[in-house]
Amino acid sequence: MLPGAGDATWKELRRDGDAVEYHAATLPLELFRTDTEAYLHGLSAKIPAIYVVMRETNDPHPLEVVLATASPYEAQDYADTGEELVEKIPMPEGLIAWIRDYVELHHEDEVFIKRRRDKSRVDRQEDGIGDARIRQTSDVYRAPSKKAALQ
Template sequence: MRREGEAVEYHAATPVLELHGAETEAYLQALSDEVPSLYVVMREAGGGPQPYEVLKVTASPYEAQDYTDSGNELVEKVPMPHGLVAWIREFIEAHHQDEVFVKRKRDKKRIDLVEDGIGDARIAKPGDIYASPTLKRRRLQ
């Protein structure tokens, strides 16, 4: 689009920003940053006038982190326009549901009292639980 010194501005794509109701926690995280931002996921293009192709634009920092973990894509943080911040905030207000923290409770059942699978069922005495069974030998007459 324009060149200013060593900086070059490209119009790489016009991607669609999709928001999902299950991801509102991530969007809240993005809006709580000092500068609310979108994340542009790009991959090197194989030749051509543009060095990168745009794969995705997301408002979720968690999804952006997943793309950076692979190392194959380049993820750039781009400040959100004010109108987009308002739109995402409205989406969050309409779809966000706080998840209630439920602490896991342990059973009172004692599982260490039963020794299932220890020893051999052919051993009669409990004291010989780790003994090897002996074969009964018949006398040949």
């Protein structure tokens, strides 16, 4: 996480023995009013995080960075497909404050409205059961005979 970083594609930042740290990509972090509940959920975690979605490629670089999101719900959707790799990266304090301000400005609690059951009894009606061409009431599921069909 490098807030405010310039454009880069797999730029080597530091090397320590066999370990190499790269600046793989610079992506915008977009927030949407409809996702404020998800952002609240992410901010309430023990360690708030940004989720980075990546795909394996055949390019010279092993991964393509597809998306950065603050929504744990969106990250879970990508993780469920199994086609992408989702990494959880701790949010810097400034980013936490920015997202919290956004949520305070745009979040609206949804009022829960319990549905009421209709009082009419629909289980007593037998409309559409059986074949209307059969005059017998004893077996309404019996196939009609040729004789009944001709009458």
